[in-house]
């Protein structure tokens with residue numbers, strides 16, 4: 469059986485000259501009423517231009533915190549994030565961001581929600597509407613342009629949120645567990661569709677998930693985070709041919725990547741075989 473090659477340090481921090489996002493020694497401590505919460509401990513990673521990279525880790529390990537710091541939506545306690553050579557010191561409006569919940573306006577239809585992005589940025593309405601219509605078709609929502617969010621399924625609502633995040637054609641898209649609330653079948657379909665969408669552009673994607681198969685299916689590289697306080701301690705290049713198909717999940721190579729990651733989690737006590745005493 470073909471086995472993936474062992475993780476190499478270069479899979480954690482590839483050649484920095486090709487970096488679009490550099491994360492250098494990021495730590496984050498939240499001050500709360502009940503004391504300090506160490507959310508991130510010395511996170512280092514490099515994301516190359518055009519890569520699809522997943523941040524994979526257990527709940528509470530600091531994935532959302534790290535993504536928010538990359539986006540300039542939260543400050544770090546120490547360390548730096550550099551995007552395209554510029555230190556992140558304020559919200560990065562050039563990015564596309566998709567959150568776990570689609571956050572749609574109930575009184576607006578599909579196109580109206582996608583167009584929010586154009587209104588917020590002052591993009592020419594006619595040009596934006598053309599792009600919005602194209603994106604809506606690309607994600608399989610043709611015929612649903614005039615539906616309100618309450619008339620759409622959870623998966624469709626998340627597709628609307630993805631279109632909104634892509635409307636201004638960002639080079640970098642940050643996605644925080646965008647499919648976490650979806651049923652398993654819809655999630656599989658969203659994975660397939662997202663892969664095709666990504667293949668059409670030249671976008672860098674940082675994708676947060678706690679699903680091992682989702683991370684392996686989508687990614688060029690999976691960065692595995694330790695339990696809280698989070699740090700990235702394994703980088704795994706996923707050398708599976710693209711486009712990956714649903715059946716790719718049945719392949720021995722796919723299973724080998726998943727088990728390599730699962731073993732890393734077992735070693736750290738995130739997963740265990742035995743019941744608690």
Ligand SMILES: Nc1ncnc2c1ncn2[C@@H]1O[C@H](COP(=O)(O)OP(=O)(O)O)[C@@H](O)[C@H]1O
Pocket residue numbers: 498499500505506507525526527528529530531532533534696
């Ligand atoms: N605004 C906040 N104030 C205080 N603690 C927070 C805040 N946001 C997150 N945390 C804590 O930081 C840790 C990491 O949280 P988070 O980044 O949301 O993890 P993940 O996204 O991996 O589930 C958790 O212990 C969480 O309780």
Ligand SMILES: [Mg+2]
Pocket residue numbers: 531532533644645
């Ligand atoms: Mg989170």
